[in-house]
Amino acid sequence: xxxxxxxxxxGSRGIGRAIAERLARDGxxxxxxxxxxxxxxxxxxxxxxxxxxxxxxxxxxxxNLENNEALVGKVVKGLGRLDVxxxxxxxxxxxxxxxxxxxxxxxxxxxxxRGVIVESVAAARVIPKGGRIILxxxxxxxxxxxxxxSIYAATKAGLVGFAKGLARDLGPKGITVNVIQPGPIxxxxxxxxxxxxxALRAQLAIPAYGEVSDVADLVGFVASERAxxxxxxxxxxxxxxxx
Ligand code: NDP
Numbered sequence: 319x320x321x322x323x324x325x326x327x328x329g330s331r332g333i334g335r336a337i338a339e340r341l342a343r344d345g346x347x348x349x350x351x352x353x354x355x356x357x358x359x360x361x362x363x364x365x366x367x368x369x370x371x372x373x374x375x376x377x378x379x380x381x382n383l384e385n386n387e388a389l390v391g392k393v394v395k396g397l398g399r400l401d402v403x404x405x406x407x408x409x410x411x412x413x414x415x416x417x418x419x420x421x422x423x424x425x426x427x428x429x430x431x432r433g434v435i436v437e438s439v440a441a442a443r444v445i446p447k448g449g450r451i452i453l454x455x456x457x458x459x460x461x462x463x464x465x466x467x468s469i470y471a472a473t474k475a476g477l478v479g480f481a482k483g484l485a486r487d488l489g490p491k492g493i494t495v496n497v498i499q500p501g502p503i504x505x506x507x508x509x510x511x512x513x514x515x516x517a518l519r520a521q522l523a524i525p526a527y528g529e530v531s532d533v534a535d536l537v538g539f540v541a542s543e544r545a546x547x548x549x550x551x552x553x554x555x556x557x558x559x560x561x
Contacts, residue, residue, distance in 0.1 A: 335350075351377070376392055380407035383428065401445060412514075413466055442493070456470070464521070489549060495550060502515070
């Protein structure tokens with residue numbers, strides 16, 4: 319993959335960081351975005367540069383649609399091209415209808431769904447043949463086994479419809495579009511010792527949280543040439559939550 323460029327949104331921590339590290343090991347030059355955590359972002363780009371890759375960290379709020387339009391241009395300007403887009407940045411608000419305010423709903427839709435659409439459309443205009451658009455959805459986009467996550471589930475389910483449509487648009491150009499749907503993965507967003515973790519573990523076929531590498535390894539495969547015939551689908555890495 320030497321000379322190819324991957325952009326990972328939300329690449330400073332958690333799943334996005336593991337994806338950035340995986341793709342850098344696989345030979346990609348990487349651009350990552352982050353919201354607040356510049357030091358963590360820099361540690362990811364420093365590690366990639368030690369592997370001999372070019373690396374760029376960009377502070378960019380993925381919930382700001384104008385930022386998202388401009389982001390792809392910044393990556394192409396900084397690293398010369400874009401081959402793989404991984405839309406990973408996302409929020410996981412918890413609350414039922416009595417707790418959810420309009421601003422929570424709008425913010426979640428902007429970050430988890432509208433922002434992803436804007437980034438993907440911008441990327442689709444520049445990604446060449448053999449490129450990949452990979453959206454990090456959630457098992458909750460397919461099955462919603464606990465209360466309090468309806469808005470989150472709506473955004474992640476929306477990604478699947480979008481990916482199927484975009485796959486149809488981009489298939490003739492040799493670009494694939496897929497959603498990867500993790501189950502509970504131990505991160506700051508969803509710690510394995512968090513308040514809801516026992517309820518989630520009870521929903522799994524393998525009753526344990528996954529690790530960020532479980533998701534990153536699947537992304538690495540989908541980003542590779544070996545996955546060129548996989549498009550317009552949702553791939554689960556969820557410990558059997560949807561089984
Ligand atoms: P974390 O909260 O651990 O990490 C979030 C990352 O996204 C950080 O790099 C953070 O940057 C960045 N980020 C947060 N908000 C924004 C924003 N507005 N703009 C740009 N970057 C932002 O999350 P996870 O790694 O757990 O989750 C990553 C993705 O995986 C999300 O889409 C989530 O919905 C999905 N997912 C996670 C699951 C889990 O169990 N963990 C399960 C299923 C799906 P900074 O460091 O600057 O704050």
